[in-house]
Amino acid sequence: MAIVFDGTRESYVEGLSEFLGSGRNTLPEWVTDLRREAISGFGNTGFPMLSDEEWRFTNLDVLRRTSFSIVGNGISDVSEKTVDSYGFSGLSCVRLVFVNGRFASPPSDELRDEEGVIATSLSKAACEYSDLVRNHLARYADYEKDPFISLNTSYFEDGVFIYVPDGVVFEKPVHVLYISTDEGQPMFVNPRNLIVVGQSSGAKVVEHYVSTSQNVYFSNVVTEVVCGENANLEHYRLEFESQKAFNFSTLRVNQRKNSNIASHSVLCGGALVRNNIHPVLAGEGCNSDIYGLFMSEGRQHMDNFMRVEHASPHCDSRQFYNGVLDGRSKGVFHGRIMVHEGAEKTDAKQTNRNLLLSDMAQIDTKPQLEIYNDDVKCTHGATIGQMDEEALFYLCSRGIPMRKAKIIMLRAFTNETLENMSISSIRDALEDSVMQWFERRLENGSGR
Amino acid sequence: MSDFQKVAKVSDIAEGEVQSFFINAEAIAVCRVEGNFYAFKDECTHQSFTLSDGDLDGERIICCYHGAEFNVKTGEVLCLPAVEPLEVYPVRIDGDDILIKLD
Numbered sequence: 001m002a003i004v005f006d007g008t009r010e011s012y013v014e015g016l017s018e019f020l021g022s023g024r025n026t027l028p029e030w031v032t033d034l035r036r037e038a039i040s041g042f043g044n045t046g047f048p049m050l051s052d053e054e055w056r057f058t059n060l061d062v063l064r065r066t067s068f069s070i071v072g073n074g075i076s077d078v079s080e081k082t083v084d085s086y087g088f089s090g091l092s093c094v095r096l097v098f099v100n101g102r103f104a105s106p107p108s109d110e111l112r113d114e115e116g117v118i119a120t121s122l123s124k125a126a127c128e129y130s131d132l133v134r135n136h137l138a139r140y141a142d143y144e145k146d147p148f149i150s151l152n153t154s155y156f157e158d159g160v161f162i163y164v165p166d167g168v169v170f171e172k173p174v175h176v177l178y179i180s181t182d183e184g185q186p187m188f189v190n191p192r193n194l195i196v197v198g199q200s201s202g203a204k205v206v207e208h209y210v211s212t213s214q215n216v217y218f219s220n221v222v223t224e225v226v227c228g229e230n231a232n233l234e235h236y237r238l239e240f241e242s243q244k245a246f247n248f249s250t251l252r253v254n255q256r257k258n259s260n261i262a263s264h265s266v267l268c269g270g271a272l273v274r275n276n277i278h279p280v281l282a283g284e285g286c287n288s289d290i291y292g293l294f295m296s297e298g299r300q301h302m303d304n305f306m307r308v309e310h311a312s313p314h315c316d317s318r319q320f321y322n323g324v325l326d327g328r329s330k331g332v333f334h335g336r337i338m339v340h341e342g343a344e345k346t347d348a349k350q351t352n353r354n355l356l357l358s359d360m361a362q363i364d365t366k367p368q369l370e371i372y373n374d375d376v377k378c379t380h381g382a383t384i385g386q387m388d389e390e391a392l393f394y395l396c397s398r399g400i401p402m403r404k405a406k407i408i409m410l411r412a413f414t415n416e417t418l419e420n421m422s423i424s425s426i427r428d429a430l431e432d433s434v435m436q437w438f439e440r441r442l443e444n445g446s447g448r
Numbered sequence: 449m450s451d452f453q454k455v456a457k458v459s460d461i462a463e464g465e466v467q468s469f470f471i472n473a474e475a476i477a478v479c480r481v482e483g484n485f486y487a488f489k490d491e492c493t494h495q496s497f498t499l500s501d502g503d504l505d506g507e508r509i510i511c512c513y514h515g516a517e518f519n520v521k522t523g524e525v526l527c528l529p530a531v532e533p534l535e536v537y538p539v540r541i542d543g544d545d546i547l548i549k550l551d
Contacts, residue, residue, distance in 0.1 A: 050497055059496050062473050216472070244472045271473035299474050299550070328535075328551075 002069040005188060009046035013039055016154055019070065024157060027126045030134060034153060038143040041150030048147065057332040057364045058274060058303045063246065068188035068218045070155065071100070078179055078212065083107045086177055086210050091425040093175040093206070094119050096160050100180060101189035101219075103158045111174075116165040119174050122192055125161035132163060137194055140224045140280075141252040148248050148274075152222040156192035159223075162205060166228065169202035173423055177208050180241060182215040193223040195233070199256075202232040204423060211242035211269070221249040227259040229283065234262045234422060238430070241269035243298065250276040257283030257312075264421050266430055267294040267302055268437065274303045281308070281315040281343075291417040292321040295437055296329035296361075303332040306350075310343040310376075319350040322417050324410065325361035326441050333365040335380065341372045350380040355387070355413055357441060403442060410438050452540050452547035455487065459544060466509065466520075468500040471550060476537065478546060479504050479520055485539050486520040487548040493518075493525075493532035509534075 003018050005011040016039050019025060025032060047063050048055040078099050087095070094111050096119060097104040103121035111119040118125065126133045143150040160176045178191055197203050207223065219241065227233050241247055247270040253261055267273055279288045294302045308317045323331045333352045354363045367380035387409055395405035414434045421427040455469045456478055466479035468490045475490035477500040490500050492511040502512035508526060510517050516530035523534035537548040 050495065057496060059475065059491060059498065061468070061475055061490075061498055062470050065468075066470065246473065299472070301473060 002071045002185070004067055004069045006067045007064045009043065012151060013043045019155060024070065026157075027123055028130060031126060034138055035155070038138070038150050038153035041144045042147045042154070045147045054305065054334065058272070058301065062272065063218065066186060068186045070188050071183045071185065078104065078181060080107050082212065083177065083179070086179070086208065087175070088425045088429050091173065091175070091423065093173045095175045095177065096121070098158060098160070098176070098178045098191060100183065100187060101157050101178075101191050115168045116163075117168060117170050118161065118163040120161055122159045122161040122194055123157065125194075129161075129163070132196070133161065133194065136196055136224065136226055138224075140226070140254045141222050141250060146250070148220055149222050149250055152190045152192055152220050155188070156190040156222070159192035159194070161193075162195045162203065164197045164201040164203045166198035167200050168198070169232075171202075171204075173204040173206055175206045175208060177210070180211045180215070180217055180219065180245065182213040186215075187217040189217065189219050191219070191221045193221070195223065195225045195235075197225070197227050197231040197233050199228040200230040201228060204234045206236040206238065206423070206426065208236075208238045209241050209247065209269070211245060214242045214244055216244045217242070218246045219248070221247075223249070223251045225251065225253040225261070227253060227255045227261055229257045229259065231256070231259045233260070235264070236421070236423075236426065237263070237265045237275070239265070239267045239269055239273065239275070240433075243269060243271060243300065245270045246272045248274045250278065253279035253288070255279060255281050255283060255286040255288065258285040259283065260287045262289045262420065263291065264417070265292040265294075265304075266418075267292070267304075268433070270300065270302070272301045274305065276305045276307070278307045279309070279317070280311055281317065282311050284312045284314050286312070286315040288315070288317040289420070290317070290319045290321070291420050293323075293414055293417045293434075294331060295324045295434065296331055297326040297441065298329060299327065300329040302329070304334065306335040308337050308348065310337070310339045310346040310348060313343055314345045315343065316347045317349070319352075320417055320420075321352045322413060323352070323354040323363060324357065324414065325354065325363055326357040328358075328360040330361070331363040333363070333382065334368070335366070336368040336370060337378055337380065339371040339373050339376050339378065344373050344375040346373065346376040346378065348376070348378045352382040353413070353416070354382070354384045355410070356384065357386075406442065407435065407438060411435065452538075452549045454545045455548045456546045457544050458485075458541065458546060461485070461546075464504060466500045466504045468498065474550065476548060477509070478539075478548070479509070481507055481520065485541065485546055487537040487539050487546075488518070488520055488523060489535040492516050492530060493534060494530040499534075
């Protein structure tokens, strides 16, 4: 039996009882209590309105008026060949696969190694490592204030759980593949991920979202990351979903003393996309680098919301976010650096650059600083422009055809963010995807 | 170029009425004025609020949030605070179906 939500606030609040009684709630009792508590966050607010400052450029009427359902058993058959097709050539990794938000065991390589590294599904981990999961799950992502986190906490079925114990640097990337299939009706899926990197440890995690068909669904992802003292984490979020999907995601990072995180987001799919990145530099001496690239075409809408909180002294953060927009697509960049009162010697920088390939594409960019300490260095900046005609002319004057010149220019622009990825096979694959995307745009007459 | 897509039925929209529909994530408003159907993007170009929440006065749609006005037939701005014209879509009637074309 499918659980249907008609878009109203009541349907999502009241649907929880049906969800809990449906046998889909396979997690321990304490998670059920958490779900009941979390739904009140959504119950109080519903979906955000344009009058909410943080949502002023993204109209969510479509969510309020579209029915979504949590379908049957949620598992579709996806062949190993299909799963393999989403891999990265030459990448040796631990692969975990989720289909429609639920763990697909056979193609996945679960890991419990002798050093104590765990990579498995959250539903299994919540039973097997209950204390560990309970210590962190829903402790950082605020389900009382954020309606999407509230919905995810109430309705999640599974996601990835990665644990790296103290003093272990796990070099092999963990590739977490989320596949959405066409279930004949718009689905509502809530992947929930928890990544815990211990003291003086390291890990690389790749969240990769794809669809097997151009179907409509509502994917609401929440990832919580705990970065222990002196830990290093490199996190990737690659969004290549159906052009009809509604994708909302939140990455909430809690950084302890002297920890480093590099976050890479590449957004390409989805009809309506909201990507929230919220690191809290809670310990002294942390470093947070956020790189992003979004590329939209047609009527896609991509909203990027960054909130970097400096809560302790001597922390650095860098945000480099580039957007390429074509057709009638719309992009949004909200970037807020928040420096708390005690966070002296903060060094924060935020840059958002946008390239418009058509007259009808639109970008709203809003860099913000909110500073409660006088001894800080914070800068922000945003640019919006077209391809530089003088640079194109220069390249053409050296015998390079116009088409090739445009590709060179776009490659330079997108590589500003992609070149910071340390996993070369992923970086190369993404560079190829970007070029293929742009070639298609040029064939359609874009790229003025 | 995409083809015409069904967005609503003729019987869904009474004379002088405006209603909102979705094609993927795109909100489309369709109205009926003197027997003719007009379709436009259901988003005010001023601050993206939903235009179909407002009033239809002949060929004029009035945004109920800040008072911007547009001509539903041409998309022309008739009143501030909007300055950008509204995107309008070609409409075709096929029996009882209203079809529109998104480019």
